[in-house]
Amino acid sequence: MRPHTIPSLLLVLAFVACAGDAPTALTPSANRAFTAVSTFPGIIQLPNGFAADGLSFGEGTTFYVGSDVAGAIWRGDARTGAGSLLVPQQPGRFACAIAYDARSGRLFVGGSFTGQAYVYDAVTGATLGVYQLADPAVGPTGVLDVAVLRDAVYFIDVAQPVLYRLPLGPNGTLPRQSAVQTIPYSGDYQFVPGGAFNTSGMVATPDGQWLLVNNVTTGTLYRVNPATGQTTAVNLGGASVPNGDGLALVGHTLYVAQDMPNQVVAVHLDSEFLNGAIEPALQNTALDFPTKLAAFGSSLYAVNGRFEVPIGPDVSYQVVRMSR
DSSP states (O other), rough: OOOOOHHHHHHHHGGGOOOOOOOOOOOOOOOOOOTTTTOOOOOEEOOOOOOOEEEEESSSSSSEETTTTTTOEEEETTTOEEEEEEEETTOOOOOOOHHHHHTTTTEEEEEETOEEEEEEEOOOOOOEEEEEEEEEETTTOOOOEEEEOOEEEEEETTTTSEEEEEEOHHHOOOOOOOEEEEEEEEEOOOOOOSSOEEEEEEEEEETOOEEEEETTTTEEEEETTTTTTEEEOOOOOOOOOOOOOEEEETTEEEEEEEEEEEEEEEEOTTTTTEEOOOOOEEETTTOEEEEEEEEEETEEEEEOOTTSSSEEEEEEEEEEEEOO
């Protein structure tokens, strides 16, 4: 069961809470059609003990899964279910959020409560950059999700009411550490103090104009202006989506992984992403504490984070495919 205080997060690595790596504004389209996708494996087994968390699709049927054990990244093929390590364990790192940038062939990765972000080559696995977004010695931090926009990469923090902006130069040039920006939330955003989990998942709208984020404790969804941090609560008619983690956006339907009670909630949003209606939940008996989501063709893929089970070498982890 997910801990709901930052002290618990810092003390129990096995229960790190990271947020969904849904397709972002510049990742390959979630709507691309593969007529045979329904024949792809329904359950893809990951290495035992992998402590799976981050998830993102890359080129073709390639996808990437991050690990909360020293930041390893596994690269797989959704068509066959086969895969292998792309990034070996990196002591001191986590890979709880992944976003693939199709322009540069890079992976942008959130490093949880290290307060760091990493950039990897999606083909070779080489480290291309390490950025300190927040200092855990100053205050609690948890960099749990990432979204790639045209001119910058954004990260959220589960323990702070801010966005981190990593500006990109011409042709996607990576910046220096000094260029990292911290953008406080303003507007409707309600931060729950006292060590509670807050912003957990993030996804960009297809045009890159807005970010959508969720608060895991209150169940509130927000539309965020990435340039200013201005937030507007999404009107769900009095409803909420508590215990939400990973997000995936297909058109105007937002999918939210609820690690409790092991389901994915669909929220149909209006054209401005300001009003929504919660639709019947998608359920699959194979889900086990789902954390990350990615949309691919007519399917959704979810990572079984299994945070209720202590990490161990014999613990199994999976990626589960379900129809949407």
